Amino acid sequence: MSGYWAGILAILCFNIVVAYSVFLPAASGQLNLGAAGFVAIGAYSSGYLSTDVGLGMWLTIPLAALVTGAVAFLISFPILRTRGVYMVLATFAFAEIVQGIYINLEVFGAAAGYPVDAYAGLGIIAPVAIGVVIVSFFIMSTRFGLSMRSVHDDERVAALFGVNVRMTQVTAFTLGGVVAGIGGAIWAHQFNYVEIQNFNILLSIFVLLYVLIGGTQTAFDPLIGAVFFTLLPEVLRVSNEWR
Helix, strand or coil: CCCCHHHHHHHHHHHHHHCCCCHHHCCCCCCCCCCCCHHHHHHHHCCCCCCHCCCCCHHHHHHHHHHHHHHHHHHHHHHCCCCCHHHHHHHHHHHHHHHHHHHHHHHHHHCCEEECCCCCCCHHHHHHHHHHHHHHHHHHHHHHHHHHHHHHCHHHHHHHHEECCHHHHHHHHHHHHHHHHHHHHHHHHHHHECCCCHHCCCHHHHHHHHHHHHCCCHHHHHHHHHHHHEEEEEEHHHHCCCC
């Protein structure tokens, strides 16, 4: 496989992982426009643990996921007090705050970016992405997944049937943060450099589109959306070359 297509497949794996980070909260009725903020936390956490602390990738990736999940858990309580467009704006504001923090932190290179030592490659990124997909399918097939769907459809009816709506939403939001942290970690180790400018509002919008176009009712939907929007530009480029 050429280096070009290996890079495209690595980006596809990254997009799939981040799509599921938005899908899990969306499956419980929460639209997250702050995915870029969580991805940035995961990328910088994994990069710091690798470069400055000297840990291996198989430690930095799960630790970055835990750090990002902890942040998602803490901010879920104020964010989940909002509804509809106000939740979208709250998550967007969170991503902008994260960008503003990292762009001014000299320990992470500020605006110049932060180098990462360990290189992952497709041989590590692809299994991680496959693992995220499998775990997401498992979550959606469990009783908790049914609770997420019920809260998505109607919170009041779900509560009448004994579903703890707030716990379901907090857990889904936290799981989304964990998966976004994994996405940020594989980005850092694939490109060996983290720049906060890469985790901007466009990334959040694109990832949300992957989920909304694919759908939020089954675990197949974000996979379809991410694959379609990642590979479509390459298909169009190849078709233009053959004309």
